[in-house]
Amino acid sequence: xxxxxxxxxxxxxxxxxxxxxxxxxxxxxxxxxxxxxxxxxxxxxxxxxxxxxxxxxxxxxxxxxxxxxxxxxxxxxxxxxxxxxxxxxxxxxxxxxxxxxxxxxxxxxxxxxxxxxxxxxxxxxxxxxxxxxxxxxxxxxxxxxxxxxxxxxxxxxxxxxxxxxxxxxxxxxxxxxxxxxxxxxxxxxxxxxxxxxxxxxxxxxxxxxxxxxxxxxxxxxxxxxxxxxxxxxxxxxxxxxxxxxxxxxxxxxxx
Numbered sequence: 147x148x149x150x151x152x153x154x155x156x157x158x159x160x161x162x163x164x165x166x167x168x169x170x171x172x173x174x175x176x177x178x179x180x181x182x183x184x185x186x187x188x189x190x191x192x193x194x195x196x197x198x199x200x201x202x203x204x205x206x207x208x209x210x211x212x213x214x215x216x217x218x219x220x221x222x223x224x225x226x227x228x229x230x231x232x233x234x235x236x237x238x239x240x241x242x243x244x245x246x247x248x249x250x251x252x253x254x255x256x257x258x259x260x261x262x263x264x265x266x267x268x269x270x271x272x273x274x275x276x277x278x279x280x281x282x283x284x285x286x287x288x289x290x291x292x293x294x295x296x297x298x299x300x301x302x303x304x305x306x307x308x309x310x311x312x313x314x315x316x317x318x319x320x321x322x323x324x325x326x327x328x329x330x331x332x333x334x335x336x337x338x339x340x341x342x343x344x345x346x347x348x349x350x351x352x353x354x355x356x357x358x359x360x361x362x363x364x365x366x367x368x369x370x371x372x373x374x375x376x377x378x379x380x381x382x383x384x385x386x387x388x389x390x391x392x393x394x395x396x397x398x399x400x401x
Contacts (some may be wrong), residue, residue, distance in 0.1 A: 149294060149346070152183050153202075153289050156398065157307060158228055158229065158230060158231060159228075159229060159230075159231050159232070159292060159337070160188050160216060160217060160226055160227070160228060160229075160235060160292050160293075161177075161224045161226070161227040161229050161289075161292065161295055161387065162220050162221075162225075162292050162295070162296050163220075163221065163222055163223050163225065163227075163228050163296045164190045164194070164223045164225055164246060165183075165299040165300040166227050166295045166296050166298070166299070166300045166302075166303070167180065167194055167226075167227045167300075167301025168193055168194055168197065168300060168301065168365065169299075169301070169303040169304065170229055170295075170303050171194065171197040171198065171201065171203075172197065172228060172303075173304060175229055175230065175232070175303060176225075176229060176230040177198075177201070177203050177227050177228070177229045178203075178228045178229060178230070179203070179204050179205075179206065179228045180198055180203060180204070180205045180206070180225065180226070180227045181205075181206050181207075181212065181213060181216070181225070181226045181227070181229075182194070182195075182206070182207055182208070182225050183207070183209070183210045183213060183224040183225075184206065184207050184208070184209065184222055184238045185210075185224070185333075186224040186225065187302070190223055190224055190226075191199060191225075193249045194225060194229075196329070198251065198267070201227060204378050210224065213225075213226050217292065218223045220292065220293070220296060221296075226332060227336045230342050232290045232295070232303075234304065234307055234308055234309045235288075235306040235307060235308045236308055237279075237281060237304060237308045237310065237319065238318065238319070239279070239306060239308070239309045240253055240278055240279025240281070240306050240308055241278070241279075241323060243279060243306060244278040245271040247278070248276070249276070249400050250325075250344065250345065250347075250398070251278055251324075251325055251346040251347070251348075252277050252278055252346075252347055252348075252349075252398075253277065253278055253280070253281060253320070253325070253348040254256040254268065254272055254277055254279075254280045254281065254348070254349055254350075254351060254387065254391075255280075255281045255316070255317070255327075255345070255349070255350045256268065256280065256281065256282045256283075256287065256351050257283070257313060257350055257352045257353060257358050257359060258283060258287050258352075258353040258356075258359070259282070259287060259288055259350065259351065259353065259354065259383055260286065260287065260288055260298065260353065260354060261288060261354055261383075262291055262293040262294045263287040263293065263294075263297045263384075264288070264299025264354060264382070264383045264384045264399075265282070265287075265288040265294050265297075265326055266293065266294040266295070266296065266298040266302070266394055267297055267298070267384035267388075268280070268296070268351070268383070268384045268387045269298040269301050270292070270298045270299055270301040271314060271384070271387065271388040271391055271392075272301070272305055272387075272391060273301035273302075273304050273305045273396070274301070275391040275392060275395050276395065277305070277391060278306070279305070279306040279307065279308060280305060280306070280307045280308070281307075281308045281309075281310060281316060281348075282309055282310075283309070283310060283311075283312075283313045284309050284311055289309070290302060292308060294324050304338055313362060313378070314361050314362060314365055315379070316363070317348070317350075317362070317366075318363045320348050321367075323346075323371075324346050325346045325347060325348050326346060326347050326348070326367045326368075327347075327348050327350060327365060327366045327367045328341070328343065328347060328348070328349045328350065328366065328367065328368055328369070328370055329349075329350045329352075329353070329358055329362070329363055329366035329368070329369045329370070330352060330358070330369070330370060330371065330372075330386060330390065331352070331357060331358060331369045331370075331371060332357070332362065332371055333369075334369035334371040335369075336368070336369070336370055336371070337371055337372070337373050338371065338372055338390060338393050339373070339391075339393065341368065341370050342395045342397070343393060343398075344397045344398050346395075347394065348389075349390055349391075350366060350377065351383055351386065351387045351390075352383070353383075354383045355392075368389075370379055372390075
């Protein structure tokens with residue numbers, strides 16, 4: 147799949163950890179070099195070494211302290227790769243993915259999800275549930291960093307992500323393309339399990355603390371909430387997104 151232009155932050159980035167590096171190799175992403183510790187576990191070194199050898203990619207064995215310095219504060223598992231920056235898709239490409247699969251479009255719109263761990267977790271679940279693409283704003287939002295790739299366990303290599311300047315205008319464009327926009331709001335009158343979600347759909351997940359912005363909420367065709375039976379009234383953004391994605395999957399199952 148072709149993915150638009152790369153991240154504005156640079157043309158190269160580091161990929162950290164076994165699963166992110168292995169999935170980057172398998173996805174065909176351009177890998178320039180791989181560093182591994184001398185004592186890397188066979189379960190980690192074996193699959194990566196085999197894939198790198200097939201692609202003619204150089205592996206350099208180094209002391210663990212070098213990787214600690216390259217990826218400070220991250221669990222690198224003894225492997226770090228240098229790759230071309232992961233490129234973003236266009237919104238049109240996300241819709242084309244659904245068309246090529248012969249499936250009803252299903253997108254996620256993330257309204258200022260700021261925690262890279264939340265973004266990584268959402269991308270992982272999105273890939274598992276067959277979401278055709280994720281849309282994030284350029285401002286006040288986590289982007290495709292090494293932390294996001296690591297948290298997604300490599301899923302970000304297979305999930306198309308579009309980065310847009312204006313989320314509200316993007317919603318208008320999706321409506322013109324025939325999609326319904328479902329917003330998530332703890333104050334919504336309808337629970338997600340009471341709503342029909344098998345139409346062309348884009349689900350909006352709001353900011354971890356503030357939820358959706360007022361303009362984005364007003365743009366939604368309908369709002370849904372998750373039932374809360376305990377003393378708390380909200381879930382972590384990535385957990386809530388996961389529940390919603392799987393409800394869409396449930397409703398779209400062949401009878």
